[in-house]
Amino acid sequence: MNNPSQARKNLEYVDPARFTPHFAWKARGQAKEVYCEGVALPEIAERFGTPTYVYSRRAIEEAYDELKSGLGSLPHLLCFAVKANGNLSILKLLAKRGSGFDIVSGGELDHLGRIGVRGERIVFSGVGKRREEIREALRYKSSRKSAAGILQFNVESSAELEVLAEEASRQRVMPGVSVRVNPDVKAGGHPHISTGLHEHKFGVSWQEARAMYLAHRHARYIRWQGISAHIGSQIVELGPFRQALERLAGYLLDLRKQGIALKYLDFGGGLGVRYTKEQPASRKAYARMIAGVVRPLGVELLLEPGRAIIAQAGILLSRVIYTKRNSRKSFVVIDAAMNDLIRPVLYDAPHPVTRVSGKKAQSRARERMDVVGPVCETGDCFLQGWPLGKVTPGNVVALWAAGAYGMVQASNYNGRGRPAEVLVEGKRARLIRRRETQDDVLRTDALF
């Protein structure tokens, strides 16, 4: 991968409207505008204000369907990773499509409870599940009479397994459990989103996992039912996935020889998307490869995709506030900032920025400029030396592929209310989360 400090600097211009499903330039009178499905983005900016996240329903559903179709007849459950996007309307539309969910906190479990997702469609990952969170998950409503709460706990340490067993024995239930194994495969687009190496906090080594399975094989309140892994995020090649999956398959067969027959193989998430020039494996090819390895094992597959479903289905719409120039360079100050989309500063993630209206789509010859937000941090910079083209205050711009790990990481830094979210369905644009007011920002403050 690129040296992270260079990953957002002097990039070649790309216009994601040319390759992002359900977003495209269309003629509108004399001018051209970018549309999300049947709604022009400048119209959304006018109606709902900026900054605003905009999602295409069809893009979300298509991405989900592509993964499913690649898995074919293999018994499986896709568990959307709620951490990637926790908007209730988006979770609900995925639930209606048949999706299960992967959660990492009691908070995310509560999201699902509010939209009526059944326990048998939920897996619980995460390295630091608190006792109360485990308790809540054990009590969560499931339509299976005998089952305890959710479908599966992916435990990440012996200490967590002990707490889970204690709580299960108190409630006299027998939860389905898997161990998250760390297959020690290097993968992931940035050090902060690579998770599957021994040096990482996630999961346990195969040696440790094996010892856990064997030590608790006759445990009264633990029902071994799966093995799980998640090797990282924004992985664009199939090689590391195949390598990790084959290791996991080997572990599963080893356990079977020991008399521990598991029903589920949970292979986490991690498939990457195109932000600028990446050429990620397609969702279908990824799913097909997985199905090919898993089918002979005779188990059910669980997958926890987040980014691959929602990243490209969403953009962050913003407006130019000012342009300025010093003796060395030019800046465009937009009304979105690092508190709205932290991925650039957190992971050095490049989100292309383009205008969404103009006489014609952007040409290539242009001055380079830094696209920055209003927050008082030097790091509040989306792209450095980006050839955005001529913009003037008031122009609407899009920050592309912002649907995953965008709004969920938004904060109130600098006293800024978090942005609105809009879902487009054909010709209809609906507000699925209103913009925060200053009352929202200060709601939990106590005044002495």
Ligand SMILES: Cc1ncc(COP(=O)(O)O)c(C=O)c1O
């Ligand atoms: C355990 C687990 N599952 C699934 C995901 C989703 O990953 P992605 O959005 O890359 O598909 C993550 C992300 O970090 C994760 O930690």
